[in-house]
Every structure is written in structure tokens, then in C-alpha cells.
Amino acid sequence: MITNSILLECLSVEQLQQMIGTSVKNGIQEFQNEIKTKDNSEELLSRDETCQFLKIDSSTLWAWTNAGKVKAYGIGARRYYKRSELLENLILLKK
Structure with missing residues (x-):
């Protein structure tokens, strides 16, 4: 029978700490x-979490959702947003 055991009486304090x-x-x-x-890309975010993630107000999120800029998924009265889709909707601005 093979056991993986260490005899502590043979070790110094420094060796044990190491x-x-x-x-x-x-x-x-x-x-x-x-x-x-x-992979957190398919993570669903609530409205509040989405607003915090994008650093926007809930009225802005509502407007963007109605304009089709972001997609919302719903169950009953609740709305969720996919993190990956939010990141895809970000566009590079040229200076």
C-alpha cells in the first residue's frame, strides 16, 4: 500500500513553512x-447591472432598447441583457 504522507518530525520549521x-x-x-x-460573455445582466456596467442612467438604457441599439431579453416583466452583446454594440470612435 502506497501512502503520500510526510513525517513532520523530520522537517524543520523553515522547511514546513516553505x-x-x-x-x-x-x-x-x-x-x-x-x-x-x-467565459463570462454569455452572462445575463439585469437592468441595474447593465446600467452600472455601461455607466448610464436607466432612462438611457430604456431609450437605447427602444431604438434597437441594444437587445433586451425578457421573462415576464423582467429584462435582461447579454454582456457579450453589449460589448459588441460598442463602436470605436475616431478622433
Whole structure:
């Protein structure tokens, strides 16, 4: 039977601190990589979240939705906006 165990009585305090530090750093690095690769483009935003994301007032969002500048998706009386579509609707302005 193979076991992965460490005998702590053979380690100095510095060695144990180094092992723990290395393990924690590796765990944090893996978590950061997972967050970076996570695809948030299809995330649905509520009206308030969309206004905060675009830094606009709710009346502006209402006007843009009615003018067809942004697409809204609804369930009942609730409206949602796809983050990816909001980003696609942004246009580059030339100076």
C-alpha cells in the first residue's frame, strides 16, 4: 500500500513553512488561471447591472432598447441583457 504522507518530525520549521507557502502559491495560481479562462460573455445582466456596467442612467438604457441599439431579453416583466452583446454594440470612435 502506497501512502503520500510526510513525517513532520523530520522537517524543520523553515522547511514546513516553505512547503506550505509553495502549496498555497500553486493553489492561488491555479485559481487565477481558472478565473481568467472562465467565459463570462454569455452572462445575463439585469437592468441595474447593465446600467452600472455601461455607466448610464436607466432612462438611457430604456431609450437605447427602444431604438434597437441594444437587445433586451425578457421573462415576464423582467429584462435582461447579454454582456457579450453589449460589448459588441460598442463602436470605436475616431478622433
